[in-house]
Amino acid sequence: MGLTHQSTGKGALDEMFNVQLNSPDEIVIALAGNPNTGKSTVFNSLTGLNQHTGNWPGKTVTNAQGRYAHKDKKFVLVDLPGTYSLLANSVEEEVARDFICFGKPQATVVVTDATSLERNLILVLQILEITDKVVLCVNLMDEAKRKGIEVDLQGLSESLGVSVVGTSARDGVGLEELKDTVYKVALGEISLKPKKIHYGKEIEEVLQTIEGKMEKVVEDQINSRWVALQLLNGDTKILQSINTYLKEQELNSEGLEGCIKEGEEFLKKENIKQEENQDKIVAAIVKEAEKIHKKTVLIKNEKYNEMDRKIDNILTSRVFGIPIMIALLGIVFWITLEGAEYPAEALATFFSAMEQPISNFVLGLGVPDWLHGMLVFGVYRTLSWVVAVMLPPMAIFFPLFTLLEDLGYLPRVAFNLDNFFKKACAHGKQALTMCMGFGCNAAGVIACRIIDSPRERLIAIITNNFVPCNGRFPILISMAVIFIGGSATGISQSFIATLSVLGVIILGVVLTLVVSKILSKTILKGLPSSFTLELPPYRKPQVGRVLVRSILDRTLFVLGRAIMVAAPAGIVIWIMANIMVGDISILDHCAAFLDPFGRLIGMDGYIIMAFILGLPANEIVIPIIVMSYLSTGAMLELDSLEALRELLIDNGWTWLTAVCVMIFTLLHFPCGTTMLTIRKETQSKKWTFASFMIPTVTGVFVCFIVAQTARLLGLV
Ligand SMILES: Nc1nc2c(ncn2[C@@H]2O[C@H](COP(=O)(O)OP(=O)(O)OP(=O)(O)O)[C@@H](O)[C@H]2O)c(=O)[nH]1
Numbered sequence: 001m002g003l004t005h006q007s008t009g010k011g012a013l014d015e016m017f018n019v020q021l022n023s024p025d026e027i028v029i030a031l032a033g034n035p036n037t038g039k040s041t042v043f044n045s046l047t048g049l050n051q052h053t054g055n056w057p058g059k060t061v062t063n064a065q066g067r068y069a070h071k072d073k074k075f076v077l078v079d080l081p082g083t084y085s086l087l088a089n090s091v092e093e094e095v096a097r098d099f100i101c102f103g104k105p106q107a108t109v110v111v112t113d114a115t116s117l118e119r120n121l122i123l124v125l126q127i128l129e130i131t132d133k134v135v136l137c138v139n140l141m142d143e144a145k146r147k148g149i150e151v152d153l154q155g156l157s158e159s160l161g162v163s164v165v166g167t168s169a170r171d172g173v174g175l176e177e178l179k180d181t182v183y184k185v186a187l188g189e190i191s192l193k194p195k196k197i198h199y200g201k202e203i204e205e206v207l208q209t210i211e212g213k214m215e216k217v218v219e220d221q222i223n224s225r226w227v228a229l230q231l232l233n234g235d236t237k238i239l240q241s242i243n244t245y246l247k248e249q250e251l252n253s254e255g256l257e258g259c260i261k262e263g264e265e266f267l268k269k270e271n272i273k274q275e276e277n278q279d280k281i282v283a284a285i286v287k288e289a290e291k292i293h294k295k296t297v298l299i300k301n302e303k304y305n306e307m308d309r310k311i312d313n314i315l316t317s318r319v320f321g322i323p324i325m326i327a328l329l330g331i332v333f334w335i336t337l338e339g340a341e342y343p344a345e346a347l348a349t350f351f352s353a354m355e356q357p358i359s360n361f362v363l364g365l366g367v368p369d370w371l372h373g374m375l376v377f378g379v380y381r382t383l384s385w386v387v388a389v390m391l392p393p394m395a396i397f398f399p400l401f402t403l404l405e406d407l408g409y410l411p412r413v414a415f416n417l418d419n420f421f422k423k424a425c426a427h428g429k430q431a432l433t434m435c436m437g438f439g440c441n442a443a444g445v446i447a448c449r450i451i452d453s454p455r456e457r458l459i460a461i462i463t464n465n466f467v468p469c470n471g472r473f474p475i476l477i478s479m480a481v482i483f484i485g486g487s488a489t490g491i492s493q494s495f496i497a498t499l500s501v502l503g504v505i506i507l508g509v510v511l512t513l514v515v516s517k518i519l520s521k522t523i524l525k526g527l528p529s530s531f532t533l534e535l536p537p538y539r540k541p542q543v544g545r546v547l548v549r550s551i552l553d554r555t556l557f558v559l560g561r562a563i564m565v566a567a568p569a570g571i572v573i574w575i576m577a578n579i580m581v582g583d584i585s586i587l588d589h590c591a592a593f594l595d596p597f598g599r600l601i602g603m604d605g606y607i608i609m610a611f612i613l614g615l616p617a618n619e620i621v622i623p624i625i626v627m628s629y630l631s632t633g634a635m636l637e638l639d640s641l642e643a644l645r646e647l648l649i650d651n652g653w654t655w656l657t658a659v660c661v662m663i664f665t666l667l668h669f670p671c672g673t674t675m676l677t678i679r680k681e682t683q684s685k686k687w688t689f690a691s692f693m694i695p696t697v698t699g700v701f702v703c704f705i706v707a708q709t710a711r712l713l714g715l716v
């Protein structure tokens with residue numbers, strides 16, 4: 001046993017004490033459980049917040065906090081990362097364990113999956129070793145019922161000696177009873193006699209010895225049996241946590257080291273082997289879980305999982321897995337493109353028709369000419385285009401993607417790509433962090449915490465930007481709709497557009513693998529670590545809720561962000577276009593400066609400038625491009641996508657320009673928020689810089705090759 005603490009999870013300890021109480025009488029409740037059992041769903045229903053939920057394990061990586069009131073008391077609920085065990089083998093386990101040990105929750109709710117209680121009970125039993133104040137929430141009761149699994153809640157309660165509540169959190173069933181029970185347990189209105197495990201004579205003896213020594217140091221602060229158990233299990237990290245804890249609480253930690261030394265010597269003297277201990281401890285827990293499971297769960301239909309397995313045999317098969325994945329993605333894009341076109345047209349027509357009345361209204365206010373120009377041609381037009389071009393595709397794509405997520409398809413994607421990631425010497429879970437990146441790269445970067453090895457986590461963080469986020473995805477779609485699809489005719493139009501978007505996404509995945517491989521052969525050398533990925537059961541998504549959630553949470557959020565940044569950007573661009581230095585405007589000066597470089601990589605100076613100005617939020621790249629062209633050239637009436645297309649052509653665009661814009665959208669520096677997140681997660685300027693440079697250099701390189709090749713071949 002060594003004493004040094006090798007910190008794996010950055011900030012895990014900072015976060016754990018960070019429960020901010022509004023008043024001292026607020027009651028802290030921890031929400032623990034295996035991954036994907038519905039903790040965040042319970043959390044959201046109780047607190048009314050919007051933690052990310054979805055059907056795959058490992059979504060929650062931080063301790064989210066929310067509040068609710070019940071009867072006369074106020075509660076602070078802490079949503080913990082999902083873990084299979086608390087014997088701290090991973091960062092999530094450390095975060096969850098430390099919170100339950102030292103965060104001093106007045107009660108811990110363990111959310112379990114009624115359809116796989118046996119495995120869930122392992123964690124429950126471990127938590128019962130740490131704390132007596134436990135409420136067992138047996139969730140997914142609806143799924144269990146459908147699968148012919150009967151859970152004897154009363155029997156469970158008797159076997160474990162804690163209160164048990166059955167819930168179907170997604171439908172809100174049982175949550176009132178849960179709140180009642182939590183209330184009673186936290187306030188000590190129910191007295192509990194939780195099950196303690198007997199680990200066999202040999203272990204128990206050693207445990208008692210260590211426990212005796214620990215007690216002197218930690219006294220009543222921490223359950224010393226649990227600490228002894230962890231030590232015996234070979235986990236010395238807990239000592240560091242205790243140390244931090246004692247310091248935080250301004251308690252005396254002096255005795256700790258001496259006590260640890262004594263413990264170590266004792267272990268050595270008695271010739272106690274850590275691995276053997278570990279096996280014995282785990283075996284005792286597993287056996288107990290089995291026993292309780294046998295007594296309390298009746299599986300009426302042993303084949304309840306057969307259908308899922310049959311589907312998985314196809315969706316994750318070596319031959320069909322990847323083609324099906326690409327086809328599915330293609331279908332999603334196709335529906336998005338095809339469906340977005342008409343509403344986009346309608347919105348464009350509507351906004352264009354509104355322009356004159358709005359212009360008249362502004363003039364009627366008696367404002368000066370320049371202000372009128374700025375408001376109507378600068379701000380209003382920009383906003384119109386943001387809404388018309390971005391809203392329809394997002395309102396279609398996000399619900400579709402969320403449907404796939406809720407169905408449980410994402411872990412299958414990770415499964416299909418696992419082999420590739422292994423070959424790239426990266427972690428298979430990186431595929432999941434990429435899926436999160438589809439929503440937002442900053443969220444994707446945070447999700448990288450599910451990867452334990454620091455080396456593989458860094459690789460995942462640096463390459464996360466190779467999947468287009470909320471803000472960049474609409475650029476791809478609109479380029480495809482307006483330009484690439486627009487140059488073909490009939491049915492082939494949306495087909496080509498779909499292919500182009502699909503191509504860019506696949507390029508992103510390929511580059512992720514290539515760059516990961518290069519990194520792990522050069523500055524981040526190492527071997528891939530193995531892991532087991534859980535394939536959750538397929539779940540019927542709640543279509544209505546998915547629609548509402550993805551439109552409210554994502555579409556409107558992104559749109560709001562775009563509008564908030566686009567309006568001031570509209571003003572800036574308008575000013576830049578209207579202040580003259582010499583004969584030409586500032587805007588033209590800047591664009592002219594960037595133009596040679598832009599042309600070299602298939603674009604122009606205005607586009608490059610739009611990407612640079614888009615640093616705070618990628619959503620505004622297209623509006624800035626359009627605005628720059630509008631403010632310089634003839635004032636076109638932009639009343640349809642066709643008009644927008646013409647504007648671009650008038651400014652020298654060809655299909656190659658559109659392709660290069662799409663590629664550069666995928667491959668350039670992360671947005672401001674993502675960079676800050678990377679800085680925070682890696683605690684390193686060097687890696688933040690690398691995350692900036694790698695995609696940018698790759699983008700310039702790829703665009704250069706594409707542009708020069710197309711020109712050489714005389715394609716444009
Ligand atoms: N059928 C059914 N599905 C549920 C229920 N509760 C949650 N779900 C679904 O189960 C999936 C997982 O729920 P989450 O709340 O994200 O699970 P979690 O425990 O927070 O997961 P991690 O943060 O990854 O550990 C989601 O797709 C939920 O919609 C339930 O009672 N019944």
Ligand SMILES: [Mg+2]
Nearest residue numbers: 039040059060
């Ligand atoms: Mg969660």
